[in-house]
Amino acid sequence: MRLRVLAALAALFGAFLISAPAVAAQATTYRGEGDDVVRIPMTTKPTIVKLTHQGESNFAVWTLTTTGKKTDLLVNEIGDYKGTAAFNVSGMNKIRSFSVNADGAWTIQVLPLSKARYWAINAKGAGDEVMRLTSPSKGLRRLTIRHSGESNFAIWALDNRGQHLDLLVNEIGDYKGRVVLPAGTRYATVSADGTWTISRG
Known part of the structure; x- marks a missing residue:
């Protein structure tokens, strides 16, 4: 009987450890x-x-x-x-x-x-930034991007694990254009020396 009680307590304690929320x-x-x-x-x-x-x-x-x-x-x-x-x-x-x-x-x-900063449909900023979507992108989406600066302007799309997915923009100085947002994008890193805007559509 004692062994059964101990086994039940061990199982209960183990279940608690598994279901306990992460800090x-x-x-x-x-x-x-x-x-x-x-x-x-x-x-x-x-x-x-x-x-x-x-x-x-x-x-x-x-x-x-x-x-x-x-x-x-x-x-x-x-x-x-x-x-x-x-x-x-x-x-x-x-x-x-x-x-x-x-x-x-x-x-x-x-x-x-x-x-990382939440990535709304329209995002704007100045300088380097990392942004986050609520969930990975699906289907065909495009980004309308503008940058006003003098040095390198680069944007990388990252997947759900935070790994490089695709280099979206890599230009010097002012920039204006539209690019495809790869399916599966969850994060993006922006390298810039000036102000920028990114609109998802």
Whole structure:
């Protein structure tokens, strides 16, 4: 009898563990000034980072693997900067650190990809951004895109896992055009130095 009771309790406890809700991922913010190497919990998941810098010279941030290899260049700009980028979207590297080159104060906020900015039908912004659809796109959809700037303007579509799906735009300076939104797109990364608008239709 005692063995039956223990078995029942074990089964109940196991079911509780399986059905217990997962703890929501929390944002972590790192702050510093000047050059630094920032250690983070190792991750292989696609992840977003919100970056800021107050300075006059180059601001560059690389992701580093557990062996110290540089993988994703998150930002490489001169002077003040504010933007959002993603890493591990072209592979599942074991990211352990950020390498920061800066002449001023900076912040790096690490967030799960699911916390990317919601992508409404009409989106607008300035500079680098990562956006999220509520569900993967279906069928034939098009994007009407505009950019006003001087440097590289690029948009990548990412799939439901956060991996590169297709390069939609890759131009220098001002841009205006329509492109196909690939079926299965869930996220998009925007690299820009100016203002932009993206309309889904």
